[in-house]
Amino acid sequence: MHDRYDSVILHFAARAFMVPLIVVFGIYVLLHGESSPGGGFQAGAIVAAAFVLARLTLGNRHGGRSLPMWLLTVLACAGLGIYMFGGILPLLLGGNFLDYGVIPVEWYNQFAGEPKTSRAAGIFIIEWGVFLGVASVLVILYDHLTDAESDD
Amino acid sequence: MIWWLELGFFGLLILAAVVALTVRDMIAAVATLTAYSFLAAGLLALMGAVDVALTEAALGAGITGVLLVGAFSRLDRRTPD
Known part of the structure; x- marks a missing residue:
């Protein structure tokens, strides 16, 4: 589980097809979470599965090079911070905690030319926080469980 | 709606659960548990709960399968009972 399994076909399939496709599908599930099945939690689980697949095929050290532990920790904390930001932002604008109805979106609708309600915008912020938190925490779980150096 | 498909899924689900409980090899137990989860996801998708099915799959x-195999790689592979 810690070592790299030497197979050209396995490495090519994992690196060139499966991991990028799974990440793109996870982002799709995240961005379409309001109008179709999906959301932050599901997208986070799918993207975490992609990174765990990279670690399984390429080995822990080699596969985890692009996403080391310190970056994962920062991303998990950033996810919690984004969630808190989405909760406190309506508080600053005169509403209650997590009351998305007061978030101003008129400037965004004029800029993008689409009618988006403020509640959808608030849920979108929350979904990004959940996505970052779930994805990085699941990868951190795998890294700690299969860490070769720690023997506890 | 497609009653024979649901019936087949239910039968395989119960079979996978019984095999996962009775098999001696831990890795085989994890594999059948994964099959159980996937069949449950198919059943949920058939019932229209695509959101839950996505999470389950x-x-x-x-x-869960990867985490359980990672945990068993530190333990004995065969269970005593």
Whole structure:
């Protein structure tokens, strides 16, 4: 589980097809979470599965090079911070905690030319926080469980 | 709606659960548990709960199996009972 399994076909399939496709599908599930099945939690689980697949095929050290532990920790904390930001932002604008109805979106609708309600915008912020938190925490779980150096 | 498909899924689900409980090899138990999760996800999708099915397929059939195999790699592979 810690070592790299030497197979050209396995490495090519994992690196060139499966991991990028799974990440793109996870982002799709995240961005379409309001109008179709999906959301932050599901997208986070799918993207975490992609990174765990990279670690399984390429080995822990080699596969985890692009996403080391310190970056994962920062991303998990950033996810919690984004969630808190989405909760406190309506508080600053005169509403209650997590009351998305007061978030101003008129400037965004004029800029993008689409009618988006403020509640959808608030849920979108929350979904990004959940996505970052779930994805990085699941990868951190795998890294700690299969860490070769720690023997506890 | 497609009653014979649901019946087949239910039968395979119960079979996978019984095999996962009775098999001696831990890795085989994890594999059948993964199959159980995937069949449960198919049943949920058939019932119209695509959201739950997506979560079950990603977490139950993907991450949980890998985490359990990682945990068993530190333990004995065969269970004594």
